[in-house]
Amino acid sequence: MIGLIVLAIFITLIILAVLIIENDDLPHSVILFMGFGLASVILYFIFSAPDVALTEAVIGTGISGVVFLVTLLQIRSREIKR
């Protein structure tokens, strides 16, 4: 059962990675990146590394995604003004 969950998460990770790269809409890509982080959090937790899972949840999914989104919004507001 746990092996099936791990396999499903691995396939999800690969699909998400391809979607992140191939996406033309950058904010959409960032949100998919945060989803990638969330899936890897579950994977780390299943592989009994809760410390790494917590770090990934806080830094990989939270702060870095928000910093990406903020940067994109700054660039976009500048483009609209021009």
Add this chain to the structure above:
Amino acid sequence: MNLKKEIRVSTLFVSIIVSIMTILLLPIFLDFNLTATSLGESLLKINEIETNSANSVTSVVTYFRGFDTLGEVTILFLSIFGIGLGLEGYRDKLNIFAYENRLLKTAVDVLFPLIILFGFYIIIHGHLSPGGGFQGGVIIASAFLLMFLAKGDEFSINHKIISLTEALSGAGFILIGILGVVLVDRFLGNFLPLGTIKELFSGGVIPLIYIFVGIKVSAEITALVEYFIRIKDVK
């Protein structure tokens, strides 16, 4: 995928070299007979004697590899320093995320102390449960991020206080290390009583180190987020 693209000579060259090296190194990788459990088992045995920390990952990060943690904290400080150096000229009071959302503004007033409390919980219980200084510090910084997003110009942080907090906590980390040299034999040595395992006051010097690391990381990430949110228009 565009197959019409010509393959560059350098790309072909690099890929040939990489494949040759892979074939040459493959026997070494296959024969690499590392008994991966030996180091972990010996660390766990030393952990019971020397640090008495319930979370053995924490004792590896802050006690056995405490010098590495000092290096990581320095790397984080240098990256934030570089961002501050690059973006200092573009700072402005205008915050582009000042949405007039009354629901968010009211909810943030309730959530802000709770998130900070949770961050301090993660920091202080770093030697008992998963988590620690880095994670708790970033959680505290995310509370400040929420305030920035919701309040806009009504909420601002004092950069002098932030940098003072960051400098004092970094100095505290190094002070603990030097006290380890003076009182015990080595840098970041344990000079406090170990206590009983799985209690809050246990693990010797580990909770103190993690408290300093947590405060330092929270100040740094808060400064980072503040720099990115308040950028003036470049024209």
